[in-house]
Amino acid sequence: MENSSLKPLVLVTGGSGFIASYCIIELLNNGYRVKASVRSLERTKEVKEMLTRGGIRNFKDLSFVEADLGRESGWDQAVAGCTYVIHPASPTPNPAAKTEEEFVRPAVNGVLWVLRAAKKAGVKRVVLTSAFGAVGYGTNKQSPYTEEDWSDLRQSLPAYQKSKTMSEKAAWDYVNGEGKGLELSVVNPVAVLGPVLGPDYSHSIRLIQGMLSGTIKGLPKITFPQVDVRDVADLHVKAMTHPDAKGQRFLASAGEAISNLDIARILREGLGEKAAKVPQREMPSWLIRIIGLFNPKVRLIVPHLGLYKEVSHDKASRLLNWEPRPTRDAVLATGRSLIDLGLV
Structure with missing residues (x-):
C-alpha cells in the first residue's frame, strides 16, 4: 500500500466553495493529499457531504484547517507542510454590499496573505483562481x-x-517582487456551470436556477462564454504541476459565447417537462435597469446587459493539453443537478 505521507500535500482555500470543492475532488482522485481551509471547522461535515455527492468515498487524505480571508492569522498554519496551494477563495457578488471595498479589500488582502504564507513555508507553486473579470471588462474587443x-x-x-x-495584479506584483522564487499560475474562468453539489454554488448558476424555478420571467440580453466546473478544476491541477504553466495565465472557457436565450433553449430541449417554467423570451434591457433600482439581485445583472464577449482557450489547450466539454453538456448537467437536489 502506498505511504500517504509521500503524497504531495495541497492546500485548497475556501474548501466549501463551488470551484474549490471540485478542485479537492480532482486532487484526491489524482493521488494528492488535501488540506482544505474553511472559515469555521463546523463546516467540515457540509464539505464532506458535497464531496460525497461528487464521488469521493474515502477521506483519509483530506484534512481541514480554519482560516478566513478576513483575517491574516491562520494562513501560516494553513500552508504548513504543503507543496502546492490552490487559492479559489474570494469574495463573491453580494447583493447587500454597499461599497467596492467590500469586494476589493478582502480579495487583495486575502491573496497577499496566502502568498506571503506560502513563500515563508517554502511552497513550490500557487495556483490562483482569478476570473474573466480580470481580462475583458472596461474594453470592447472584436476579436x-x-x-x-x-x-x-x-x-x-x-x-x-x-x-x-x-487582486490578480497584486499577486503578480508580489511574486515578481518580494515573493520572487515562489511560482504562480493563474486560472481565469468565464461563467462557471456544472453539477451542483450543495447550496454553495457559483453566481452563474443562479440564473439557471431562476429559469427552472420560474422566478425569472424574461431573459437578460447577455451573450457570454461558459465553462464546466469539472474542467475548471482539471485546469487548476494541470496548472499546478506542468512546467510550462509557471508564470502563466490560462483562460478557462468551453468555446463560443452563448446567449441566455440559447441556454434556455438547451434546458427546454434537454430536460423536457422539467424545464416547463423556463422563459422563452428576452426582457428589454431598459426594464431590467428599472427593476434593478429596487431589487439588489437584479442590480448585479445591470452592468452586464448587452455584453457580447468571445474568449480563446487556445493557450490552455496548446500548453496543457486541456480539453473542456461542450457548453451544452455543462448547461444540462447544471439543470439536472439542481433538479436532483431539489433546488428548483
Whole structure:
C-alpha cells in the first residue's frame, strides 16, 4: 500500500466553495493529499457531504484547517507542510454590499496573505483562481480575448470584476517582487456551470436556477462564454504541476459565447417537462435597469446587459493539453443537478 505521507500535500482555500470543492475532488482522485481551509471547522461535515455527492468515498487524505480571508492569522498554519496551494477563495457578488471595498479589500488582502504564507513555508507553486473579470471588462474587443488582455481599471468596472483585476495584479506584483522564487499560475474562468453539489454554488448558476424555478420571467440580453466546473478544476491541477504553466495565465472557457436565450433553449430541449417554467423570451434591457433600482439581485445583472464577449482557450489547450466539454453538456448537467437536489 502506498505511504500517504509521500503524497504531495495541497492546500485548497475556501474548501466549501463551488470551484474549490471540485478542485479537492480532482486532487484526491489524482493521488494528492488535501488540506482544505474553511472559515469555521463546523463546516467540515457540509464539505464532506458535497464531496460525497461528487464521488469521493474515502477521506483519509483530506484534512481541514480554519482560516478566513478576513483575517491574516491562520494562513501560516494553513500552508504548513504543503507543496502546492490552490487559492479559489474570494469574495463573491453580494447583493447587500454597499461599497467596492467590500469586494476589493478582502480579495487583495486575502491573496497577499496566502502568498506571503506560502513563500515563508517554502511552497513550490500557487495556483490562483482569478476570473474573466480580470481580462475583458472596461474594453470592447472584436476579436476573442486572450491571456494578454486585462480589464481596464481606468474605466468604471463592476465591483466584483474590479476586485478580481486588482487582486490578480497584486499577486503578480508580489511574486515578481518580494515573493520572487515562489511560482504562480493563474486560472481565469468565464461563467462557471456544472453539477451542483450543495447550496454553495457559483453566481452563474443562479440564473439557471431562476429559469427552472420560474422566478425569472424574461431573459437578460447577455451573450457570454461558459465553462464546466469539472474542467475548471482539471485546469487548476494541470496548472499546478506542468512546467510550462509557471508564470502563466490560462483562460478557462468551453468555446463560443452563448446567449441566455440559447441556454434556455438547451434546458427546454434537454430536460423536457422539467424545464416547463423556463422563459422563452428576452426582457428589454431598459426594464431590467428599472427593476434593478429596487431589487439588489437584479442590480448585479445591470452592468452586464448587452455584453457580447468571445474568449480563446487556445493557450490552455496548446500548453496543457486541456480539453473542456461542450457548453451544452455543462448547461444540462447544471439543470439536472439542481433538479436532483431539489433546488428548483
